[in-house]
Amino acid sequence: MPDSNPFDPKEGLRAPDLFPWETDMTATAPSGALAPAITRRTDSYLVPIVNGKGGVGKTMLTLALAAHTVKANGRALVWDADPQASSYDLTSVMDSPGYEVVHELDPDHAERIRGMRHIDTIFGDCPGSLEGADILSRIVRQASFVLIPYDHEPESVLPTLRTARRVAELGVPYAVVVTKANPQVGADHVLDAWDTLDRQSIPHFRSFVRLYRAWPNSLKAGVPITRWNERHAPRLREDVAAVHTELLLNIGRVHRGGRARHGAHA
């Protein structure tokens, strides 16, 4: 990654500096079932993580899924398409994240990024703001599967439903994932969230992510959640692993040879 100021969002726009792995094929996970030089037979999966509402856990889910992919000896790239560059900044200060990160606001780069067959999954941390609406739909259109994190807070309901409708209109398979589920209120938070989604016929995963201080603490310490040592960190890892498995199962159901089957849904 560029060693000039990582906090300058414009850093991400100089394409030649951004793709060092095109010459260095060992850039992502250090080991794996496949040697890094062996390329996929399909394009990388592109999984944008979107919600018009901020604070629902987009960045959390993006970084955690990328770290989990690496732990499973997969090769992950975080594409930070948010002008705020949180994913990029947080990863830049992380101790050996094991995945690549690129801050790139231009959705026209999507096709090129997807064509990188030595990456297994590209997780896209997408802008939550309205000014990012055009970027968002252009990224979503090219997605393998879209994840919509949802924290089931009152102010998140309408933006989440709107986001889901927009993604559905673009004809891309998607599902909502409940995030920040408070373990102290038992299953109610999650069940109530699912009920809200079911009423609107919005598909959602059965797996969800619980709310634990271990998440912000791991970020503060600059350690990927996969290696963070704190009382509830294993529970967070368990949740992320379940979401990741459910994601791959869903991608497997809707894709054949790397392309979405027409009309397929979560």
Ligand SMILES: Nc1ncnc2c1ncn2[C@@H]1O[C@H](COP(=O)(O)OP(=O)(O)O)[C@@H](O)[C@H]1O
């Ligand atoms: N599962 C979780 N447990 C605890 N805190 C969380 C969790 N998910 C997100 N957070 C916290 O909530 C805030 C918003 O999350 P973030 O991922 O930045 O949302 P977004 O990218 O949608 O704006 C952050 O402070 C983050 O640390």
Ligand SMILES: [Mg+2]
């Ligand atoms: Mg964010």
